Amino acid sequence: xxxxxxxxxxxxxxxxxxxxxxxxxxxxxxxxxxxxxxxxxxxxxxxxxxxxxxxxxxxxxxxxxxxxxxxxxxxxxxxxxxxxxxxxxxxxxxxxxxxxxxxxxxxxxxxxxxxxxxxxxxxxxxxxxxxxxxxxxxxxxxxxxxxxxxxxxxxxxxxxxxxxxxxxxxxxxxxxxxxxxxxxxxxxxxxxxxxxxxxxxxxxxxxxxxxxxxxxxxxxxxxxxxxxxxxxxxxxxxxxxxxxxxxxxxxxxxxxxxxxxxxxxxxxxxxxxxxxxxxxxxxxxxxxxxxxxxxxxxxxxxxxxxxxxxxxxxxxxxxxxxxxxxxxxxxxxxxxxxxxxxxxxxxxxxxxxxxxxxxxxxxxxxxxxxxxxxxxxxxxxxxxxxxxxxxxxxxxxxxxxxxxxxxxxxxxxxxxxxxxxxxxxxxxxxxxxxxxxxxxxxxxxxxxxxxxxxxxxxxxxxxxxxxxxxxxxxxxxxxxxxxxxxxxxxxxxxxxxxx
Amino acid sequence: xxxxxxxxxxxxxxxxxxxxxxxxxxxxxxxxxxxxxxxxxxxxxxxxxxxxxxxxxxxxxxxxxxxxxxxxxxxxxxxxxxxxxxxxxxxxxxxxxxx
Ligand SMILES: [Zn+2]
Numbered sequence: 001x002x003x004x005x006x007x008x009x010x011x012x013x014x015x016x017x018x019x020x021x022x023x024x025x026x027x028x029x030x031x032x033x034x035x036x037x038x039x040x041x042x043x044x045x046x047x048x049x050x051x052x053x054x055x056x057x058x059x060x061x062x063x064x065x066x067x068x069x070x071x072x073x074x075x076x077x078x079x080x081x082x083x084x085x086x087x088x089x090x091x092x093x094x095x096x097x098x099x100x101x102x103x104x105x106x107x108x109x110x111x112x113x114x115x116x117x118x119x120x121x122x123x124x125x126x127x128x129x130x131x132x133x134x135x136x137x138x139x140x141x142x143x144x145x146x147x148x149x150x151x152x153x154x155x156x157x158x159x160x161x162x163x164x165x166x167x168x169x170x171x172x173x174x175x176x177x178x179x180x181x182x183x184x185x186x187x188x189x190x191x192x193x194x195x196x197x198x199x200x201x202x203x204x205x206x207x208x209x210x211x212x213x214x215x216x217x218x219x220x221x222x223x224x225x226x227x228x229x230x231x232x233x234x235x236x237x238x239x240x241x242x243x244x245x246x247x248x249x250x251x252x253x254x255x256x257x258x259x260x261x262x263x264x265x266x267x268x269x270x271x272x273x274x275x276x277x278x279x280x281x282x283x284x285x286x287x288x289x290x291x292x293x294x295x296x297x298x299x300x301x302x303x304x305x306x307x308x309x310x311x312x313x314x315x316x317x318x319x320x321x322x323x324x325x326x327x328x329x330x331x332x333x334x335x336x337x338x339x340x341x342x343x344x345x346x347x348x349x350x351x352x353x354x355x356x357x358x359x360x361x362x363x364x365x366x367x368x369x370x371x372x373x374x375x376x377x378x379x380x381x382x383x384x385x386x387x388x389x390x391x392x393x394x395x396x397x398x399x400x401x402x403x404x405x406x407x408x409x410x411x412x413x414x415x416x417x418x419x420x421x422x423x424x425x426x427x428x429x430x431x432x433x434x435x436x437x438x439x440x441x442x443x444x445x446x447x448x449x450x451x452x453x454x455x456x457x458x459x460x461x462x463x464x465x466x467x468x469x470x471x472x473x474x475x476x477x478x479x480x481x482x483x484x485x486x487x488x489x490x491x492x493x494x495x496x497x498x499x
Numbered sequence: 500x501x502x503x504x505x506x507x508x509x510x511x512x513x514x515x516x517x518x519x520x521x522x523x524x525x526x527x528x529x530x531x532x533x534x535x536x537x538x539x540x541x542x543x544x545x546x547x548x549x550x551x552x553x554x555x556x557x558x559x560x561x562x563x564x565x566x567x568x569x570x571x572x573x574x575x576x577x578x579x580x581x582x583x584x585x586x587x588x589x590x591x592x593x594x595x596x597x598x
Binding site for chain 2: 030031032036037038039045046047048049050051052054055057063064065066067068069086088093094095097100144145147157158159160161162163291293296298300301302303304305306
């Protein structure tokens, strides 16, 4: 290892300016593959979702999936891109067994969408990230390398290939170079990927799950001295979480500064990010690897999206997530931090639907971020898959607001909802959970508690109201927790002060 | 004037992962040159009013609906493979490249 003392991050950004570039691949959630009718489910038995087209068998002909084209155009529109009026698919030739055809169908100099932008919020400031292109291609198969130390190909003797994923529609979204972010470069990179993920998710065209590989990110990073031309960039692959996007940029900035400080030059190459160490290592060098000899795909006719179709897709776009969150935050009266918690919990839509069903924003938020989040965590499911519908949460909150049940009983009602016993009101009645609000019955219970605890009653009469807790507890026990504790306390105090 | 150089043939051979001997390079360079020069004669009749053509039929937007169609089973899918293991195609390692 070098004997140079590693510079600190602050030191690096004080002397160098980073330029970012991001390439994101999104696997579309269509029912079928890009060019054949094979299903696309995740985790199927190897080589069971394949056919002559995606296996590249002789005589087979690809036909493009209308839903995938439409999804790509919608992504392009959501990213403020121009949509091509005419474009072609292209063959990207390479000899690697993850594609059985020896080429991948992609797009080359005629992407479906180009020249757009996405606004990203970082520390309360907007950063506009330019979008170079959005194009459509097919995903590759998955290789398992035998004999290598870590499942990587290095040192492997042979590979086992599963083509279930080969041919699944894959949208590639490439940014223009992003200069000028300085010390915030790693945060901007992460925020961009997060925002893009939210945009794609809002369109409903992909589940965009980084851990399952339906959203993958390559990060380009370079450093230059202030006022000098941009430096040589490296492309870091294998960045599989939002946190890793941030770490990869930071680690690459630190590494490149070491090389540059020592008077070296950066090699244009692919690097691999390692989740465990947070560092990148050199992969293949670009200079020999990029001769893909693209040619127009002769088996597919050109695409010429009808402007009227594109316009219909444009007007039907959902509200942009960032703007939508801004609007909702104002409507619900949340701080930025509170809104962030709602977004992170994946609860925006759920709370919205609960409010639409009649609950207050505060009430709905309390349920979804509190008790329901806790239960979702316990059972290891997403909030939306917990099995409680927003309309049920709204009803539960209404029963609490009307004083029919208290918070503790509401949790018992929730058990019933999760067990599929019916609506909260039905469960409340069926399980006999309604708060005892019959003052006659409550008064009798208070009398009984006072009679059973004469010493405590005496203390309260003497003004030691803190002692009332004992009697409240006795009444709650007698009513099996179905009384409102505050009402009970008030009744005890007025009963003993009058006596 | 040659249409393809010996170096270009060596480059293509490397991209195609073909082990080509020095003598073969000479042979292929000569043969490919003849083929390319023959094809290049087509270019001589191109007039200014003929745009480059990638597709000979005037069709666009041939699309299919997103409906699942039965494919091959695993056995049929692997039946033509020279070697298989664990329901997968078994292939030799690829030289010195990362996945
Ligand atoms: Zn197929």
